[in-house]
Amino acid sequence: MPAKRAHIQTFGCQMNEHDSQRMAKILESAGYEMTGDPAQAQVVLVNTCSVRENPENKVYSLLGRLRSLKKGGARVIIGVAGCVAQQEGEAILHREKCVDLVFGPDNYFDLPDMIAAAERGERVLNTEWLSGRQKVRNFIPEERMEQVALEGCKGYIAITKGCDNFCSFCIVPYTRGREVSREMDNILREARTMLEQGAKEIWLLGQNVNSYTADGAGFYELLDAVSRLDGLRRLRFTSPHPNDWNNRLSELMAERPAICNHLHLPFQAGGNRVLALMRRRHTIEDYLEKVRYMRAINPQLEISTDIIVGFPTESDEEFAWTLRVMDEVRFSQVFAFKYSVRPGTRAAGMEDDVPREVKEERLARVLELQERITEEQLRALAGSRHDVLIDGAHLRRQGVMNGRTEGFRPVSVPGGELEIGDLVPVRITGYRNHWLEAERLVNLSASA
Ligand code: SF4
Structure with missing residues:
Protein backbone atom coordinates (compact mmCIF):
# COMPACT_ATOMS: atom_id res chain seq x y z
CA MET A 1 0.00 0.00 0.00
CA PRO A 2 1.46 3.45 -0.86
CA ALA A 3 2.46 5.46 2.21
CA LYS A 4 0.32 8.38 3.26
CA ARG A 5 2.06 11.64 2.49
CA ALA A 6 2.18 14.96 4.30
CA HIS A 7 3.42 18.39 3.28
CA ILE A 8 4.31 21.29 5.59
CA GLN A 9 4.75 24.85 4.37
CA THR A 10 6.57 27.04 6.87
CA PHE A 11 6.60 30.81 7.21
CA GLY A 12 8.90 32.82 9.43
CA CYS A 13 11.49 32.30 12.05
CA GLN A 14 13.84 29.53 13.16
CA MET A 15 11.46 28.59 15.96
CA ASN A 16 8.76 27.95 13.36
CA GLU A 17 11.18 25.89 11.26
CA HIS A 18 11.90 23.89 14.38
CA ASP A 19 8.18 23.40 15.12
CA SER A 20 7.67 22.21 11.53
CA GLN A 21 10.48 19.68 11.93
CA ARG A 22 8.80 18.40 15.08
CA MET A 23 5.46 18.13 13.30
CA ALA A 24 7.15 16.21 10.51
CA LYS A 25 8.63 13.77 13.04
CA ILE A 26 5.23 13.28 14.66
CA LEU A 27 3.63 12.66 11.27
CA GLU A 28 6.41 10.25 10.26
CA SER A 29 5.87 8.20 13.38
CA ALA A 30 2.16 8.15 12.53
CA GLY A 31 3.06 6.52 9.18
CA TYR A 32 3.32 9.55 6.90
CA GLU A 33 6.07 10.19 4.40
CA MET A 34 6.96 13.86 3.92
CA THR A 35 6.70 15.38 0.45
CA GLY A 36 7.67 18.75 -0.96
CA ASP A 37 4.62 18.73 -3.24
CA PRO A 38 1.25 19.56 -1.66
CA ALA A 39 -0.56 17.97 -4.63
CA GLN A 40 0.87 14.56 -3.57
CA ALA A 41 -0.15 14.87 0.07
CA GLN A 42 -3.12 13.65 2.09
CA VAL A 43 -2.28 16.11 4.89
CA VAL A 44 -1.17 19.67 4.11
CA LEU A 45 -0.15 21.95 6.98
CA VAL A 46 0.64 25.64 6.82
CA ASN A 47 2.82 26.74 9.76
CA THR A 48 2.28 30.48 10.01
CA CYS A 49 4.21 33.43 11.44
CA SER A 50 2.80 36.78 12.61
CA VAL A 51 6.04 38.67 12.76
CA ARG A 52 6.38 39.85 9.16
CA GLU A 53 4.15 42.29 7.29
CA ASN A 54 0.58 41.33 6.36
CA PRO A 55 0.82 37.80 7.75
CA GLU A 56 -2.92 37.11 7.69
CA ASN A 57 -3.24 38.17 4.04
CA LYS A 58 -0.38 35.88 3.05
CA VAL A 59 -1.95 32.93 4.84
CA TYR A 60 -5.42 33.50 3.35
CA SER A 61 -4.00 33.88 -0.12
CA LEU A 62 -2.09 30.59 0.25
CA LEU A 63 -5.23 28.88 1.58
CA GLY A 64 -7.11 30.20 -1.47
CA ARG A 65 -4.59 28.39 -3.66
CA LEU A 66 -4.74 25.20 -1.58
CA ARG A 67 -8.54 25.05 -2.00
CA SER A 68 -8.03 23.42 -5.40
CA LEU A 69 -6.47 20.36 -3.69
CA LYS A 70 -9.97 19.39 -2.58
CA LYS A 71 -11.47 19.67 -6.06
CA GLY A 72 -13.68 16.75 -7.08
CA GLY A 73 -14.06 15.70 -3.43
CA ALA A 74 -10.39 14.66 -2.98
CA ARG A 75 -9.79 13.61 0.64
CA VAL A 76 -7.07 16.02 1.70
CA ILE A 77 -6.80 17.42 5.21
CA ILE A 78 -5.67 21.03 5.37
CA GLY A 79 -4.41 22.46 8.64
CA VAL A 80 -3.21 25.88 9.78
CA ALA A 81 -0.68 25.98 12.63
CA GLY A 82 1.51 28.58 14.34
CA CYS A 83 1.08 32.18 15.41
CA VAL A 84 -1.59 33.28 12.92
CA ALA A 85 -3.62 30.18 13.83
CA GLN A 86 -3.30 31.06 17.52
CA GLN A 87 -4.32 34.64 16.89
CA GLU A 88 -7.11 34.18 14.34
CA GLY A 89 -8.42 30.86 15.68
CA GLU A 90 -12.03 30.22 14.74
CA ALA A 91 -12.04 33.08 12.22
CA ILE A 92 -9.94 30.90 9.90
CA LEU A 93 -12.49 28.07 10.02
CA HIS A 94 -15.29 30.56 9.30
CA ARG A 95 -13.52 32.30 6.47
CA GLU A 96 -11.86 29.37 4.71
CA LYS A 97 -14.08 26.34 4.33
CA CYS A 98 -11.25 24.17 2.98
CA VAL A 99 -9.50 24.24 6.37
CA ASP A 100 -10.01 21.19 8.64
CA LEU A 101 -7.58 21.95 11.49
CA VAL A 102 -6.51 25.14 13.24
CA PHE A 103 -4.01 24.72 16.07
CA GLY A 104 -1.55 26.88 17.97
CA PRO A 105 2.16 26.49 18.81
CA ASP A 106 1.31 24.72 22.08
CA ASN A 107 -0.79 22.00 20.47
CA TYR A 108 1.06 20.24 17.70
CA PHE A 109 1.82 17.14 19.76
CA ASP A 110 -1.92 16.36 19.40
CA LEU A 111 -1.58 16.16 15.60
CA PRO A 112 -2.44 12.44 15.18
CA ASP A 113 -5.64 12.87 17.24
CA MET A 114 -6.55 16.06 15.38
CA ILE A 115 -6.04 14.36 12.02
CA ALA A 116 -8.14 11.38 13.14
CA ALA A 117 -10.95 13.77 14.12
CA ALA A 118 -10.70 15.53 10.76
CA GLU A 119 -10.91 12.14 9.01
CA ARG A 120 -14.19 11.58 10.84
CA GLY A 121 -15.40 14.82 9.27
CA GLU A 122 -14.88 17.13 12.25
CA ARG A 123 -13.41 20.61 11.92
CA VAL A 124 -10.86 20.99 14.72
CA LEU A 125 -9.92 24.13 16.65
CA ASN A 126 -7.14 23.58 19.19
CA THR A 127 -5.58 26.84 20.39
CA GLU A 128 -5.68 26.20 24.10
CA TRP A 129 -2.68 27.47 26.05
CA LEU A 130 -0.86 24.91 28.07
CA SER A 131 0.35 26.15 31.39
CA GLY A 132 3.29 25.51 33.69
CA ARG A 133 4.46 21.87 33.86
CA GLN A 134 2.18 20.82 31.03
CA LYS A 135 3.83 23.31 28.70
CA VAL A 136 7.34 22.32 29.79
CA ARG A 137 6.53 18.67 29.19
CA ASN A 138 5.22 19.50 25.77
CA PHE A 139 8.64 20.64 24.55
CA ILE A 140 9.43 17.03 23.85
CA PRO A 141 7.64 14.29 25.76
CA GLU A 142 9.91 11.57 27.16
CA GLU A 143 8.42 8.90 24.92
CA ARG A 144 9.36 10.98 21.88
CA MET A 145 12.94 11.69 22.99
CA GLU A 146 14.32 9.34 20.33
CA GLN A 147 12.50 11.21 17.57
CA VAL A 148 14.90 14.14 17.50
CA ALA A 149 14.69 16.23 14.37
CA LEU A 150 18.05 16.72 12.62
CA GLU A 151 18.49 18.93 9.61
CA GLY A 152 21.54 17.42 7.96
CA CYS A 153 24.28 17.72 10.56
CA LYS A 154 22.39 20.29 12.64
CA GLY A 155 20.06 19.78 15.56
CA TYR A 156 17.69 22.47 16.84
CA ILE A 157 16.55 22.39 20.45
CA ALA A 158 13.84 24.66 21.88
CA ILE A 159 14.95 25.60 25.39
CA THR A 160 12.30 28.23 26.13
CA LYS A 161 8.86 28.89 24.73
CA GLY A 162 6.98 32.16 24.75
CA CYS A 163 8.22 35.54 25.94
CA ASP A 164 7.55 37.83 28.90
CA ASN A 165 9.14 40.93 27.44
CA PHE A 166 6.15 42.43 25.66
CA CYS A 167 8.22 44.65 23.38
CA SER A 168 5.58 47.07 22.22
CA PHE A 169 5.85 46.16 18.49
CA CYS A 170 5.86 42.39 18.91
CA ILE A 171 3.04 39.89 18.74
CA VAL A 172 5.00 36.89 20.08
CA PRO A 173 3.93 37.12 23.74
CA TYR A 174 0.30 37.06 22.56
CA THR A 175 0.68 34.16 20.13
CA ARG A 176 3.19 31.99 22.00
CA GLY A 177 2.26 32.91 25.54
CA ARG A 178 4.30 33.53 28.67
CA GLU A 179 7.84 32.24 28.79
CA VAL A 180 8.58 28.79 30.17
CA SER A 181 11.99 27.11 30.31
CA ARG A 182 12.60 23.44 29.84
CA GLU A 183 14.53 21.40 32.41
CA MET A 184 18.28 21.30 31.80
CA ASP A 185 18.50 17.49 32.10
CA ASN A 186 15.88 17.10 29.45
CA ILE A 187 17.73 19.48 27.11
CA LEU A 188 21.02 17.67 27.67
CA ARG A 189 19.37 14.32 26.95
CA GLU A 190 17.99 15.63 23.67
CA ALA A 191 21.38 17.10 22.77
CA ARG A 192 23.15 13.79 23.51
CA THR A 193 20.60 11.90 21.40
CA MET A 194 21.23 14.32 18.55
CA LEU A 195 24.98 13.86 18.79
CA GLU A 196 24.57 10.06 18.85
CA GLN A 197 22.46 10.37 15.72
CA GLY A 198 25.14 12.33 13.89
CA ALA A 199 24.62 16.01 14.76
CA LYS A 200 27.77 18.12 14.60
CA GLU A 201 26.17 21.46 15.34
CA ILE A 202 23.47 22.22 17.91
CA TRP A 203 21.31 25.32 18.06
CA LEU A 204 19.56 26.37 21.27
CA LEU A 205 16.36 28.20 20.43
CA GLY A 206 14.11 30.57 22.31
CA GLN A 207 12.29 33.81 21.68
CA ASN A 208 14.53 35.32 24.34
CA VAL A 209 17.01 32.52 24.65
CA ASN A 210 19.24 34.03 27.33
CA SER A 211 16.46 34.56 29.86
CA TYR A 212 16.42 30.76 30.23
CA THR A 213 16.07 29.68 33.83
CA ALA A 214 15.18 26.26 35.23
CA ASP A 215 15.98 24.38 38.44
CA GLY A 216 18.26 27.18 39.62
CA ALA A 217 20.31 27.19 36.39
CA GLY A 218 20.46 30.10 34.00
CA PHE A 219 21.54 30.41 30.37
CA TYR A 220 25.21 30.55 31.37
CA GLU A 221 25.04 27.16 33.13
CA LEU A 222 23.12 25.63 30.25
CA LEU A 223 25.51 26.94 27.60
CA ASP A 224 28.45 25.76 29.68
CA ALA A 225 26.98 22.24 30.06
CA VAL A 226 25.95 21.82 26.42
CA SER A 227 29.28 23.12 25.14
CA ARG A 228 31.11 20.35 27.05
CA LEU A 229 29.21 17.48 25.42
CA ASP A 230 31.37 14.87 23.68
CA GLY A 231 31.22 14.96 19.91
CA LEU A 232 29.84 18.50 19.66
CA ARG A 233 31.74 20.59 17.11
CA ARG A 234 29.63 23.73 17.11
CA LEU A 235 27.11 25.35 19.41
CA ARG A 236 24.91 28.26 18.38
CA PHE A 237 21.87 29.95 19.93
CA THR A 238 19.24 32.46 18.90
CA SER A 239 17.94 35.01 19.75
CA PRO A 240 19.42 36.60 22.83
CA HIS A 241 18.05 39.87 24.23
CA PRO A 242 20.63 42.60 24.94
CA ASN A 243 19.04 43.29 28.30
CA ASP A 244 19.76 39.75 29.50
CA TRP A 245 23.25 39.64 28.01
CA ASN A 246 26.20 39.99 30.38
CA ASN A 247 30.00 39.93 30.33
CA ARG A 248 30.15 36.39 31.83
CA LEU A 249 28.35 35.11 28.74
CA SER A 250 30.78 37.01 26.51
CA GLU A 251 33.68 35.44 28.42
CA LEU A 252 32.23 31.94 28.11
CA MET A 253 31.80 32.43 24.37
CA ALA A 254 35.38 33.62 24.04
CA GLU A 255 36.93 30.75 25.99
CA ARG A 256 34.88 27.74 24.91
CA PRO A 257 35.92 26.46 21.46
CA ALA A 258 32.60 24.75 20.69
CA ILE A 259 30.59 27.98 21.10
CA CYS A 260 30.69 29.70 17.73
CA LEU A 381 38.48 38.17 4.59
CA ALA A 382 40.55 37.27 1.51
CA GLY A 383 43.46 35.07 2.55
CA SER A 384 42.07 34.27 6.00
CA ARG A 385 41.79 30.68 7.26
CA HIS A 386 38.60 29.14 8.58
CA ASP A 387 37.04 25.81 9.41
CA VAL A 388 33.90 25.33 7.36
CA LEU A 389 31.14 22.95 8.43
CA ILE A 390 29.74 21.47 5.23
CA ASP A 391 25.93 21.56 5.19
CA GLY A 392 24.91 20.81 1.60
CA ALA A 393 25.79 20.64 -2.06
CA HIS A 394 25.88 23.77 -4.21
CA LEU A 395 22.64 23.90 -6.16
CA ARG A 396 24.17 24.82 -9.52
CA ARG A 397 27.91 24.17 -9.41
CA GLN A 398 28.86 20.54 -9.65
CA GLY A 399 31.65 19.38 -7.35
CA VAL A 400 31.14 22.36 -5.04
CA MET A 401 29.80 22.12 -1.51
CA ASN A 402 28.35 24.79 0.78
CA GLY A 403 29.05 25.42 4.40
CA ARG A 404 29.44 28.07 7.09
CA THR A 405 32.35 29.59 8.95
CA GLU A 406 32.17 29.83 12.73
CA GLY A 407 31.10 33.43 12.20
CA PHE A 408 28.11 32.13 10.17
CA ARG A 409 29.32 33.35 6.80
CA PRO A 410 28.28 31.15 3.88
CA VAL A 411 31.17 29.63 1.92
CA SER A 412 31.46 27.57 -1.27
CA VAL A 413 34.17 24.92 -1.07
CA PRO A 414 35.47 22.73 -3.92
CA GLY A 415 35.15 18.99 -3.25
CA GLY A 416 32.28 16.87 -4.50
CA GLU A 417 33.51 14.04 -2.26
CA LEU A 418 32.89 16.07 0.89
CA GLU A 419 29.96 15.04 3.04
CA ILE A 420 27.46 16.96 5.11
CA GLY A 421 28.96 17.30 8.58
CA ASP A 422 32.61 17.41 7.46
CA LEU A 423 34.62 20.19 9.06
CA VAL A 424 37.06 21.43 6.45
CA PRO A 425 39.95 23.88 6.86
CA VAL A 426 39.97 26.44 4.05
CA ARG A 427 41.54 29.67 2.90
CA ILE A 428 39.24 32.38 1.55
CA THR A 429 40.05 33.29 -2.04
CA GLY A 430 37.30 35.80 -2.81
CA TYR A 431 33.52 36.19 -2.88
CA ARG A 432 30.53 36.16 -5.21
CA ASN A 433 27.48 38.12 -4.13
CA HIS A 434 27.52 37.51 -0.37
CA TRP A 435 29.07 34.05 -0.58
CA LEU A 436 32.71 33.50 0.21
CA GLU A 437 34.80 31.35 -2.12
CA ALA A 438 37.48 29.14 -0.61
CA GLU A 439 40.27 26.71 -1.39
CA ARG A 440 40.91 23.64 0.73
CA LEU A 441 44.02 23.67 2.88
CA VAL A 442 44.53 19.97 3.52
CA ASN A 443 42.61 16.96 2.39
CA LEU A 444 39.74 15.68 4.46
CA SER A 445 41.48 12.68 5.98
CA ALA A 446 44.05 15.03 7.48
CA SER A 447 41.39 17.33 8.90
CA ALA A 448 38.85 14.85 10.29
S1 SF4 B 1 12.01 39.85 23.26
FE1 SF4 B 1 11.70 39.27 21.10
S2 SF4 B 1 9.97 37.83 21.16
FE2 SF4 B 1 9.97 38.86 23.14
S3 SF4 B 1 8.53 40.56 22.87
FE3 SF4 B 1 10.59 41.36 22.41
S4 SF4 B 1 10.85 41.13 20.17
FE4 SF4 B 1 9.09 39.84 20.81
Missing part, protein backbone atom coordinates in the same frame (compact mmCIF):
# COMPACT_ATOMS: atom_id res chain seq x y z
CA ASN A 261 32.03 33.20 17.35
CA HIS A 262 28.72 34.53 16.13
CA LEU A 263 26.07 36.39 18.07
CA HIS A 264 22.74 37.60 16.73
CA LEU A 265 21.99 40.49 19.08
CA PRO A 266 19.02 42.62 17.97
CA PHE A 267 19.31 46.33 18.81
CA GLN A 268 16.20 47.48 16.86
CA ALA A 269 16.83 51.25 16.98
CA GLY A 270 19.60 53.70 17.83
CA GLY A 271 17.53 56.33 19.68
CA ASN A 272 17.01 55.81 23.43
CA ARG A 273 13.58 57.46 23.41
CA VAL A 274 12.50 55.06 20.64
CA LEU A 275 13.96 52.09 22.52
CA ALA A 276 11.93 53.11 25.57
CA LEU A 277 8.77 53.34 23.45
CA MET A 278 9.60 49.90 22.11
CA ARG A 279 9.90 48.69 25.75
CA ARG A 280 13.33 47.22 25.04
CA ARG A 281 14.56 47.89 28.61
CA HIS A 282 18.07 48.88 27.56
CA THR A 283 19.72 52.00 26.22
CA ILE A 284 21.94 52.14 23.18
CA GLU A 285 24.88 52.92 25.52
CA ASP A 286 24.21 49.64 27.40
CA TYR A 287 24.17 47.80 24.09
CA LEU A 288 27.39 49.34 22.83
CA GLU A 289 29.18 48.78 26.12
CA LYS A 290 28.38 45.06 25.97
CA VAL A 291 29.49 44.87 22.34
CA ARG A 292 32.75 46.72 23.03
CA TYR A 293 33.58 44.30 25.86
CA MET A 294 32.86 41.18 23.83
CA ARG A 295 34.87 42.49 20.89
CA ALA A 296 37.78 43.41 23.17
CA ILE A 297 38.06 39.87 24.54
CA ASN A 298 37.02 38.11 21.33
CA PRO A 299 38.12 40.06 18.23
CA GLN A 300 36.97 37.28 15.87
CA LEU A 301 33.36 37.62 16.99
CA GLU A 302 30.83 38.34 14.24
CA ILE A 303 27.63 40.08 15.31
CA SER A 304 24.36 40.27 13.38
CA THR A 305 21.26 42.21 14.34
CA ASP A 306 17.63 43.20 13.73
CA ILE A 307 16.57 46.78 13.04
CA ILE A 308 13.13 48.39 12.77
CA VAL A 309 12.96 51.73 10.98
CA GLY A 310 10.11 54.22 11.22
CA PHE A 311 8.75 53.22 14.62
CA PRO A 312 6.01 55.73 15.66
CA THR A 313 7.47 59.22 16.29
CA GLU A 314 11.04 58.21 15.27
CA SER A 315 12.72 61.45 14.17
CA ASP A 316 15.44 61.89 11.52
CA GLU A 317 17.93 62.55 14.27
CA GLU A 318 16.97 59.38 16.14
CA PHE A 319 17.21 57.40 12.94
CA ALA A 320 20.71 58.84 12.37
CA TRP A 321 21.73 57.08 15.61
CA THR A 322 20.72 53.77 14.08
CA LEU A 323 23.22 54.40 11.27
CA ARG A 324 25.87 55.47 13.77
CA VAL A 325 25.46 52.22 15.70
CA MET A 326 25.80 50.26 12.46
CA ASP A 327 28.95 52.20 11.63
CA GLU A 328 30.48 51.46 14.99
CA VAL A 329 29.51 47.78 15.39
CA ARG A 330 29.93 46.81 11.74
CA PHE A 331 27.47 43.94 11.84
CA SER A 332 28.04 40.89 9.67
CA GLN A 333 24.36 40.84 8.74
CA VAL A 334 21.36 43.08 9.34
CA PHE A 335 17.72 42.06 9.17
CA ALA A 336 15.96 45.39 8.70
CA PHE A 337 12.22 46.05 8.53
CA LYS A 338 9.90 49.00 8.12
CA TYR A 339 7.68 49.30 11.17
CA SER A 340 4.14 48.05 10.57
CA VAL A 341 1.32 47.74 13.05
CA ARG A 342 0.54 44.38 14.68
CA PRO A 343 -3.03 44.53 15.99
CA GLY A 344 -3.19 43.69 19.67
CA THR A 345 0.30 44.97 20.52
CA ARG A 346 0.94 48.04 22.68
CA ALA A 347 2.42 49.95 19.75
CA ALA A 348 -0.86 49.46 17.88
CA GLY A 349 -2.26 52.10 20.25
CA MET A 350 0.27 54.66 18.94
CA GLU A 351 -0.23 56.64 15.79
CA ASP A 352 1.76 55.06 12.94
CA ASP A 353 2.90 58.57 12.02
CA VAL A 354 6.15 58.09 10.09
CA PRO A 355 5.13 58.41 6.42
CA ARG A 356 5.61 55.37 4.20
CA GLU A 357 8.12 57.20 1.95
CA VAL A 358 10.21 58.15 4.98
CA LYS A 359 10.23 54.54 6.21
CA GLU A 360 11.24 53.39 2.75
CA GLU A 361 14.02 55.92 2.51
CA ARG A 362 15.35 54.96 5.97
CA LEU A 363 15.22 51.28 5.10
CA ALA A 364 17.11 51.96 1.87
CA ARG A 365 19.80 53.85 3.78
CA VAL A 366 20.20 51.00 6.26
CA LEU A 367 20.50 48.45 3.46
CA GLU A 368 22.91 50.63 1.51
CA LEU A 369 25.18 51.15 4.51
CA GLN A 370 25.12 47.45 5.36
CA GLU A 371 25.91 46.57 1.76
CA ARG A 372 29.01 48.75 1.93
CA ILE A 373 30.09 47.26 5.28
CA THR A 374 29.50 43.71 4.06
CA GLU A 375 31.55 44.33 0.90
CA GLU A 376 34.42 45.70 2.96
CA GLN A 377 34.27 42.76 5.34
CA LEU A 378 34.18 40.20 2.54
CA ARG A 379 37.11 41.83 0.81
CA ALA A 380 39.09 41.90 4.07
